[in-house]
Structures are given as structure tokens and as C-alpha cells.
Amino acid sequence: MHIVVVGTGYVGLVTGACFAEMGLTVTCVDIDAAKVAALREGIIPIHEPGLETLVKTNVAEGRLMFTTSLAEAMASSGIYFIAVGTPSGEDGSADLRHVLNVAREIGRNLTSYAVIVDKSTVPVGTADQVRAAIREELDARGEQLEFDVVSNPEFLKEGAAVADFMKPDRIIVGADSERAAETMRRIYAPFNRNRLRTLFMGVRDAEMTKYAANAMLATKISFINEIAALCDCLDVDVENVRRGIGSDQRIGFQFIYPGCGYGGSCFPKDVKALIHTARNCDFTPRLLDAVEQRNREQRRVLFDKITARFGADLSGLSFGLWGLAFKPGTDDMREAPSKVLIEALLAAGARVRAYDPVAMEVARRELPAAALADGRLVLADNQYAALAGVDAMVLVTEWKPFRFPDFAAMKTAMKQPIIFDGRNQYDPRMISDEGFEYVGIGRRG
Numbered sequence: 125m126h127i128v129v130v131g132t133g134y135v136g137l138v139t140g141a142c143f144a145e146m147g148l149t150v151t152c153v154d155i156d157a158a159k160v161a162a163l164r165e166g167i168i169p170i171h172e173p174g175l176e177t178l179v180k181t182n183v184a185e186g187r188l189m190f191t192t193s194l195a196e197a198m199a200s201s202g203i204y205f206i207a208v209g210t211p212s213g214e215d216g217s218a219d220l221r222h223v224l225n226v227a228r229e230i231g232r233n234l235t236s237y238a239v240i241v242d243k244s245t246v247p248v249g250t251a252d253q254v255r256a257a258i259r260e261e262l263d264a265r266g267e268q269l270e271f272d273v274v275s276n277p278e279f280l281k282e283g284a285a286v287a288d289f290m291k292p293d294r295i296i297v298g299a300d301s302e303r304a305a306e307t308m309r310r311i312y313a314p315f316n317r318n319r320l321r322t323l324f325m326g327v328r329d330a331e332m333t334k335y336a337a338n339a340m341l342a343t344k345i346s347f348i349n350e351i352a353a354l355c356d357c358l359d360v361d362v363e364n365v366r367r368g369i370g371s372d373q374r375i376g377f378q379f380i381y382p383g384c385g386y387g388g389s390c391f392p393k394d395v396k397a398l399i400h401t402a403r404n405c406d407f408t409p410r411l412l413d414a415v416e417q418r419n420r421e422q423r424r425v426l427f428d429k430i431t432a433r434f435g436a437d438l439s440g441l442s443f444g445l446w447g448l449a450f451k452p453g454t455d456d457m458r459e460a461p462s463k464v465l466i467e468a469l470l471a472a473g474a475r476v477r478a479y480d481p482v483a484m485e486v487a488r489r490e491l492p493a494a495a496l497a498d499g500r501l502v503l504a505d506n507q508y509a510a511l512a513g514v515d516a517m518v519l520v521t522e523w524k525p526f527r528f529p530d531f532a533a534m535k536t537a538m539k540q541p542i543i544f545d546g547r548n549q550y551d552p553r554m555i556s557d558e559g560f561e562y563v564g565i566g567r568r569g
């Protein structure tokens with residue numbers, strides 16, 4: 125079986141490589157010629173554990189190919205996965221430009237029945253728009269070809285993308301025709317051998333399932349962040365509360381870690397898009413509005429704690445940041461809380477030294493160029509170099525090398541032994557025994 129995957133970002137590349145690993149022949153298409161050239165050489169543009177080996181092996185074994193030409197790729201297959209970006213538009217809606225561009229190109233090159241599978245995260249009703257765009261192009265060519273549009277949203281997490289794709293909790297397939305459903309059943313057969321993971325439903329139901337899943341997870345995070353803020357007011361330790369509620373199996377421990385807000389390319393944009401969808405139906409999404417607002421405030425929480433400790437004017441002070449990626453295991457800095465904090469610190473007159481185990485190259489592109497150029501912002505060579513002469517260390521991303529640091533080396537490097545723990549990684553008593561002042565999120569220090 126031969127499939128085409130359009131878009132070689134986090135989702136497209138992982139999808140293509142994992143399907144190839146399962147024995148399918150896959151052609152991956154991207155309009156970014158440099159990316160395609162690099163992928164052909166086995167150079168992976170993103171940091172994703174296990175992906176490089178998977179790509180190299182499957183390219184070498186002839187099951188995985190890369191091209192910039194969708195028309196060429198379409199000639200060898202009748203199954204086209206769309207996995208291009210759906211970023212936030214200015215009003216918070218999902219920008220469908222890339223998805224619809226691909227749909228049009230499919231319509232311009234279709235020669236026989238095909239199944240078009242939407243893997244990008246798209247609002248309810250997008251499959252209808254994809255269908256209409258393809259139909260319009262076919263009409264322009266005077267062609268009457270049949271095709272089906274399926275929704276197959278992706279639930280992988282960055283940093284664990286290959287593992288998530290290979291062993292998904294569930295595979296959602298929204299198909300309105302039995303012919304398309306059967307194609308999807310065959311494609312995913314290897315993933316269903318030991319446990320039936322695929323749930324079939326209507327296309328609109330599948331589109332909504334993706335947003336509901338992300339909104340639920342974002343709600344859990346904003347909920348615990350709100351409880352943590354309340355714990356700060358009441359002199360309660362949120363870590364005891366988290367353990368206390370998480371051990372109730374109905375609540376569980378996942379996605380109730382308080383911190384400096386959720387980031388990444390999905391939760392912020394998808395919650396916003398769902399809010400936009402709701403408003404379009406004249407529906408006021410009270411809970412989603414609150415989830416979003418809490419997160420906006422939460423991404424300022426470290427800055428607020430820093431100014432509460434040092435005063436509003438931070439000129440003359442310097443801060444050492446540990447972690448720049450939006451979460452551990454990735455070099456992705458889209459919507460990273462570190463960016464919000466760095467901008468606020470610089471605006472308040474502070475100097476910043478920062479270090480991340482894998483995101484340094486991305487950081488050079490994403491962080492304020494002027495501050496990098498004039499030295500107000502320094503990207504340090506290692507976690508201890510990031511603390512040279514600083515007034516406090518701020519832990520933003522909970523990478524493993526930050527968990528048990530060399531406290532003596534930290535104290536030697538720092539001007540003042542103060543730790544702001546944006547991920548509640550440390551035990552306040554242990555930190556205090558090591559001679560540091562400790563500020564966490566909702567912690568009793």
C-alpha cells in the first residue's frame with residue numbers, strides 16, 4: 125500500500141516515518157525545498173527522540189521518500205494525508221490557508237478515486253471546505269471524479285511523538301462513506317493487532333473530538349494552576365494537594381502539574397480556535413474563556429513573583445534561565461513560557477542568561493535579536509555558565525539535567541542564592557538546607 129503525506133513537520137514526518145516502519149510505502153511532500161533536500165540526506169530538522177533512526181532506516185529500505193511535488197507523488201497513490209500547519213489567525217480562528225491550498229492542488233491533479241485524509245487539527249466543517257475546494261478544481265477541469273474526505277486527527281505529544289504514534293491510546297477516524305472507512309481500516313490494521321484502537325465516527329464528530337481532547341487537557345492544567353494561585357494566598361502547598369487529588373483514580377495524576385503555563389503549538393492555538401468556533405455559533409464558552417485567561421496570567425507568574433521579590437524596576441539585576449523549549453524533550457519554542465518571561469524581564473531592565481539542553485539553535489532565531497546583539501540576553505554554554513553573576517536562577521522547563529543540579533557549583537556561580545522554580549521540581553526544604561531562598565508555584569517554602 126502506498127500513501128502520500130503532505131507536510132513534513134512534527135506530525136507529517138512522524139506519520140510518514142511510522143507508517144513506513146509499519147510496512148507501508150510513503151511519499152512525504154513539503155513545499156520547503158531545503159527541508160526536503162535535508163530529509164533526503166537523512167538530516168532531521170526537529171529534535172524528536174527516535175525519529176532520526178526511523179527516517180534513515182526507512183529511507184535506506186526504500187519505503188520512505190521525500191519530494192516537493194505533490195502532483196508527482198499523487199501519481200503513485202490514491203491516499204493523501206494532509207498534515208500541514210493550521211496556525212492561529214489574528215482573531216484566534218484556525219487559519220486553513222495551507223490545508224485548502226493542498227486541497228486545491230489535489231483537485232488540480234486528481235485522476236481517479238482517492239481518499240483525502242485530514243490529519244491537521246481543523247475546526248468542525250473543514251472537511252466540507254476541503255471537499256468543496258477539490259470539487260471546484262475538478263469542475264474547472266470538467267472532471268466528475270469521485271473522492272472521499274476523512275478526518276483522522278493526530279494526538280501525539282512532542283518529545284514522545286514516535287512512541288505516541290506507534291502506540292496510540294486510540295485512533296479516531298471520521299468517515300462518512302464505508303469505502304473510505306475500509307481504506308482507513310486497512311491502513312491502520314498493523315496498529316490494531318493486539319488491541320482494537322480505532323474508533324469510527326462521523327467526520328464532524330472526529331473534527332470536534334480533537335479540539336475537545338486538547339481543551340480538556342488545557343482545562344486540567346489551568347484548573348491546577350488556579351488552585352496553585354489560591355494555595356499561594358492561603359499558605360498551602362499545592363504539591364501536597366496535587367498528590368492528594370491525583371491519587372483519586374477519577375482525577376489521576378496526568379496533566380495536573382502546576383507550572384508557568386501551557387505553551388507549544390497546540391493548546392494555546394486550539395483553545396483559541398474552539399472559543400472562536402463557539403462565538404461563531406453565538407455561544408459563550410465560559411469555561412474555555414477562563415482556561416485561556418488563566419493561562420495568559422500563568423505565563424506571567426514567574427515574572428510577577430520576581431518583581432514581588434525584587435521590585436518592579438529590575439535594572440542592574442540579572443537572571444539565569446534554565447530551559448527555553450516549551451516542554452522537555454523538544455527544541456520547539458512555539459508559545460514557550462520562556463519567551464514571555466524573557467521579554468518581560470528585558471522590558472523591566474534586567475539582563476538575562478539562558479540555557480537549554482537542545483533548543484539553543486532555535487533560541488538564537490526566536491529570541492529578541494536586539495537583546496542578543498547588545499548582550500542584555502546571553503545564551504550560555506551550559507546550565508552553570510547561565511548562572512554566572514546572576515541574582516536568581518529561574519527554572520522554566522523541567523529538563524532532567526536540572527533535577528539534581530550541583531548546588532555548590534550553582535552557589536559559586538550566582539551572586540545571590542535564590543531559586544524561582546517554575547515547574548515545582550525541587551523540594552523547598554532541601555533547597556533551603558542547601559542555603560537557597562526558594563520560590564515555587566503555590567509552594568509553602
Ligand SMILES: NC(=O)c1ccc[n+]([C@@H]2O[C@H](COP(=O)([O-])OP(=O)(O)OC[C@H]3O[C@@H](n4cnc5c(N)ncnc54)[C@H](O)[C@@H]3O)[C@@H](O)[C@H]2O)c1
Pocket residue numbers: 130131132133134135136153154155156159207208209210222225226243244245246278279280281282389390
Ligand atoms: N505539533 C504537534 O505536536 C501536533 C500534534 C497533533 C496535531 N497537530 C496538528 O497537526 C498540524 C501540523 O502541525 P505541525 O506541528 O506538524 O506543523 P509544522 O508547522 O511543524 O509543519 C507543517 C509543514 O507543512 C508544510 N507545508 C505548508 N504548506 C504546504 C503545502 N501546500 N504543501 C506541502 N507542504 C506544506 C510546511 O512547510 C511545514 O514543513 C497542525 O494542524 C497541528 O495543529 C500538531
Ligand SMILES: O=c1ccn([C@@H]2O[C@H](COP(=O)(O)OP(=O)(O)O[C@H]3O[C@H](CO)[C@@H](O)[C@H](O)[C@H]3O)[C@@H](O)[C@H]2O)c(=O)[nH]1
Pocket residue numbers: 245278279280281282283338341345378379380381382383384385386387388389390391450451
Ligand atoms: O501537567 C501538565 C502537563 C503539561 N503542561 C504544559 O502543557 C504544554 C503542552 O504539553 P504536552 O501536552 O505534553 O505537549 P504537546 O506536544 O503540546 O501535546 C499536546 O498537543 C498536541 C497537539 O494537538 C496533542 O496531539 C497532544 O495530545 C497534547 O498533549 C506544555 O507547555 C507543558 O509544559 C503543564 O503545564 N502541566
